[in-house]
Amino acid sequence: xxxxxxxxxxxxxxxxxxxxxxxxxxxxxxxxxxxxxxxxxxxxxxxxxxxxxxxxxxxxxxxxxxxxxxxxxxxxxxxxxxxxxxxxxxxxxxxxxxxxxxxxxxxxxxxxxxxxxxxxxxxxxxxxxxxxxxxxxxxxxxxxxxxxxxxxxxxxxxxxxxxxxxxxxxxxxxxxxxxxxxxxxxxxxxxxxxxxxxxxxxxxxxxxxxxxxxxxxxxxxxxxxxxxxxxxxxxxxxxxxxxxxxxxxxxxxxxxxxxxxxxxxxxxxxxxxxxxxxxxxxxxxxxxxxxxxxxxxxxxxxxxxxxxxxxxxxxxxxxxxxxxxxxxxxxxxxxxxxxxxxxxxxxxxxxxxxxxxxxxxxx
Amino acid sequence: xxxxxxxxxxxxxxxxxxxxxxxxxxxxxxxxxxxxxxxxxxxxxxxxxxxxxxxxxxxxxxxxxxxxxxxxxxxxxxxxxxxxxxxxxxxxxxxxxxxxxxxxxxxxxxxxxxxxxxxxxxxxxxxxxxxxxxxxxxxxxxxxxxxxxxxxxxxxxxxxxxxxxxxxxxxxxxxxxxxxxxxxxxxxxxxxxxxxxxxxxxxxxxxxxxxxxxxxxxxxxxxxxxxxxxxxxxxxxxxxxxxxxxxxxxxxxxxxxxxxxxxxxxxxxxxxxxxxxxxxxxxxxxxxxxxxxxxxxxxxxxxxxxxxxxxxxxxxxxxxxxxx
Numbered sequence: 306x307x308x309x310x311x312x313x314x315x316x317x318x319x320x321x322x323x324x325x326x327x328x329x330x331x332x333x334x335x336x337x338x339x340x341x342x343x344x345x346x347x348x349x350x351x352x353x354x355x356x357x358x359x360x361x362x363x364x365x366x367x368x369x370x371x372x373x374x375x376x377x378x379x380x381x382x383x384x385x386x387x388x389x390x391x392x393x394x395x396x397x398x399x400x401x402x403x404x405x406x407x408x409x410x411x412x413x414x415x416x417x418x419x420x421x422x423x424x425x426x427x428x429x430x431x432x433x434x435x436x437x438x439x440x441x442x443x444x445x446x447x448x449x450x451x452x453x454x455x456x457x458x459x460x461x462x463x464x465x466x467x468x469x470x471x472x473x474x475x476x477x478x479x480x481x482x483x484x485x486x487x488x489x490x491x492x493x494x495x496x497x498x499x500x501x502x503x504x505x506x507x508x509x510x511x512x513x514x515x516x517x518x519x520x521x522x523x524x525x526x527x528x529x530x531x532x533x534x535x536x537x538x539x540x541x542x543x544x545x546x547x548x549x550x551x552x553x554x555x556x557x558x559x560x561x562x563x564x565x566x567x568x569x570x571x572x573x574x575x576x577x578x579x580x581x582x583x584x585x586x587x588x589x590x591x592x593x594x595x596x597x598x599x600x601x602x603x604x605x606x607x608x609x610x611x612x613x614x615x616x617x618x619x620x621x622x623x624x625x626x627x628x629x630x631x632x633x634x635x636x637x638x639x640x641x642x643x644x645x646x647x648x649x650x651x652x653x654x655x656x657x658x659x660x661x662x663x664x665x666x667x668x
Numbered sequence: 669x670x671x672x673x674x675x676x677x678x679x680x681x682x683x684x685x686x687x688x689x690x691x692x693x694x695x696x697x698x699x700x701x702x703x704x705x706x707x708x709x710x711x712x713x714x715x716x717x718x719x720x721x722x723x724x725x726x727x728x729x730x731x732x733x734x735x736x737x738x739x740x741x742x743x744x745x746x747x748x749x750x751x752x753x754x755x756x757x758x759x760x761x762x763x764x765x766x767x768x769x770x771x772x773x774x775x776x777x778x779x780x781x782x783x784x785x786x787x788x789x790x791x792x793x794x795x796x797x798x799x800x801x802x803x804x805x806x807x808x809x810x811x812x813x814x815x816x817x818x819x820x821x822x823x824x825x826x827x828x829x830x831x832x833x834x835x836x837x838x839x840x841x842x843x844x845x846x847x848x849x850x851x852x853x854x855x856x857x858x859x860x861x862x863x864x865x866x867x868x869x870x871x872x873x874x875x876x877x878x879x880x881x882x883x884x885x886x887x888x889x890x891x892x893x894x895x896x897x898x899x900x901x902x903x904x905x906x907x908x909x910x911x912x913x914x915x916x917x918x919x920x921x922x923x924x925x926x927x928x929x930x931x932x933x934x935x936x937x938x939x940x941x942x943x944x945x946x947x948x949x950x951x952x953x954x955x956x957x958x959x960x961x962x963x964x965x966x967x968x969x970x971x972x973x974x975x976x977x978x979x980x981x982x983x984x985x986x987x988x989x990x991x992x
Contacts, residue, residue, distance in 0.1 A: 426768070430776035431740070438772050442764045448730055449765070452737020459719055460741070479761070482730035489725060643775035644809055646833035650861065651908045652809075 312502050323537040326590045328598025338541040342605045351385045352593045355405040357618035358414045366571040371421040375402045379566030382592030383499050386539025394464035398450040401439040410436035418629045444477030451483045454492035465493040465550035473504025476512045484524040493550035496558040501565035506578040521558035533563030534592040675845040677819035678708045681826035695722040696748030728758035739779045746782045753796025766835045767810030778833040788879040790843035792969040800930035805837045806907045813907040815839035817881035819849045824857025841879035863910035869899030872923040877903040880927045887982040915947045922953035923989045932960040954992035959985045
C-alpha cells in the first residue's frame with residue numbers, strides 16, 4: 306500500500322455488521338440484537354448528544370478555554386455501543402478519548418472538560434461511576450483493567466471489566482502484557498480496541514502487519530472485528546464478550562474498525578499526513594447518519610423526534626459551555642492536596658512555607 | 669524474643685499481615701511454590717493458596733499494573749520485584765500510574781500497594797542484581813520510600829507498609845537477608861516514617877539506611893577502640909525524611925557523614941547534605957561528607973569490594989571530617 310492511498314475505506318470481509326452505512330439492517334450468523342424502538346431512539350440520542358459535547362469542546366479549545374481536546378468525532382458508535390453493553394457492576398478503563406463511554410457511565414461532561422482546561426487531572430470518583438480516570442500514557446490502563454478483573458474473580462462477583470485503547474496502543478508492551486495476564490488467569494476482561502486507522506500521524510501499517518483482532522489468537526483467546534461505526538454491531542459484540550467474561554470464559558479482543566474524523570487532538574494538523582479522499586469516503590459511513598436513515602426508513606422516528614434531539618443537543622452544548630466557563634481555578638493550596646492519602650511531613654512543610662510566602666504579597 | 673534472619677522476619681511479617689487482613693495478596697515471579705529466590709515468601713502459597721500468593725508471568729510492568737487494578741478493587745497487593753535491576757520495566761507503571769492516581773482522582777482513590785525490592789550489592793552477582801535505585805523513587809512525589817536494615821525492623825516495617833494507604837517502595841538489603849538478630853514477634857515497632865538512632869554517640873553522626881547501617885555500626889565499633897564516639901542513625905524512611913532526628917543529632921555532634929551504596933552524584937546523600945547545611949549551618953564544624961558508589965555502572969563482582977563503601981572508606985571520611 307502506498308502512503309497516499311485512502312485507508313480502511315473498503316470494509317474488510319471479516320467485519321461484523323448489523324447496520325449498513327445506508328441504514329439497512331443485515332443479519333450476521335453469530336451476532337444478533339433485539340432492541341425496542343425506544344432503545345433504538347435512545348441510542349440515536351446518545352450518539353447525537355456526545356457528538357454535540359465533542360463539538361462544543363473543540364470550539365472551547367479554539368476560543369482558548371481548554372488547553373487541548375481529544376475529539377471522538379467519528380467514533381461515537383464504537384463508544385456508545387460498547388458503553389451501553391456494560392452493566393452497572395462492570396468497570397470501564399478508558400483512554401483520554403472515551404467521552405462517549407463517560408456519557409454512558411453518567412460522568413458529567415464538565416468533569417472531562419476540567420481535565421482539558423487544566424483545573425485538575427481528572428477528578429471524578431471512579432467507584433461512583435465504575436468508570437476509571439482517563440489514562441494518558443498509552444496502554445497503561447489495560448493492565449489495571451486486568452488486575453481489577455482478577456479482583457472480580459477473587460470476589461466471586463458477576464462482573465467484567467472493559468479496557469479501551471487504540472490501534473497505536475497495540476504496539477505497547479503493557480497492552481501485550483495485559484493480553485498475557487488476562488489469558489493465563491482467564492480474567493473477565495474485554496479488550497476494546499478502537500482502530501481509528503491513525504496514531505497521530507502514523508497509519509495502522511506502522512503498528513501491525515496483520516489485522517489487529519487476529520493478534521488475540523496468539524495469546525489464546527478470541528478476537529473479533531466489528532464495524533465500529535455500527536452502533537448495533539458494537540453493542541451486540543461487546544455484550545456477548547462481556548457475558549462470556551462474566552461466565553468465566555475469559556477475555557475477548559474486539560477490534561472496532563472505525564475512523565478518526567478529526568485531528569488526533571486540537572494541537573494536531575492531519576492535512577500534513579492524510580489525504581482528503583479518505584475523509585470523504587469515511588463520511589459516507591457516518592455512524593449517526595446510518596442510524597438516522599434506519600429510523601426514518603422503518604418509521605421509528607419522525608421529524609419532530611429528530612428536531613427534539615437536535616434542540617436537546619444544543620441546550621446541552623450551551624449548558625456544558627456555561628458550566629465549563631464557571632469552573633473555578635484551583636487555589637494554590639490545591640498543589641499539595643491528595644498527593645498522599647496519609648499525612649506527609651515534607652509536603653506539609655513545603656505547603657506551609659509556600660502559603661506563608663504567598664500571604665506576604667497580600668498585605 | 670525469637671532469633672530470626674531478615675528474610676525470615678520479613679516472611680513472618682508478611683504472614684501476620686495476611687492472617688490479619690484477607691485482602692492482602694502477595695504477587696511476583698517465583699513467589700509461590702519456590703517461595704521467592706530469597707525465600708522471603710516461603711510457605712505462604714501453601715498456607716494461603718494460589719489466589720492470595722500469585723506466581724505471575726515474567727513481566728514486571730504487568731506485576732505493578734495488575735497490582736494497581738487489584739488495589740482499585742479493594743485488595744492490598746504486596747509485589748516482589750525479583751532484583752533491583754529488574755524494576756526498570758515497571759518504572760512507567762510506578763511513576764506514571766501508581767504514584768499519580770490518588771492526585772488524579774482528587775483523593776477518591778487510595779493505592780495501598782507495596783513494592784518490595786531486594787537491593788544493593790555484595791553478593792557476587794552478575795550485572796543488574798546489585799543496584800541501589802532508591803533515588804529514582806525518592807524523587808517521585810506520591811511514593812513513600814523505606815529501607816529496612818535488620819530483622820526486627822523488617823518484621824514491623826513490612827506490616828506497617830502493608831497497612832498504609834499510600835504506595836510504598838520497600839527496599840530490602842539482600843546481602844543482609846541471612847543476618848540474624850532478636851525479633852519480638854509481639855512488638856509493633858517504630859512508626860514507618862521515623863528514623864532510629866542505631867548507636868548513640870557524641871563526636872560525629874553517620875547517616876545510613878538499608879545495607880550500610882551494619883557497615884556504619886562496624887565502623888563505629890572500630891572507631892570506639894580509638895576513642896572516637898560515633899553516632900549512627902538508621903533513616904528507615906527516605907521519603908518522607910525524618911529530619912527531626914537527623915538535625916538533632918548533627919547539631920549535637922557538629923559533623924556528619926552520609927553513607928550509601930548508590931552513586932554519590934545526585935544520590936540521596938545530596939539531599940541530606942543540602943538539608944543539613946540549611947538546618948544545622950551554625951552548628952557544623954565541617955562540611956557534610958558523602959561515601960558511596962562511584963559514577964560508574966555497578967561493576968563486575970570481582971571489583972565490587974572496591975566499589976562498595978566499607979568500614980575503611982567510612983572511617984577515612986570520618987577522619988577527613990575531623991581535619992576541618
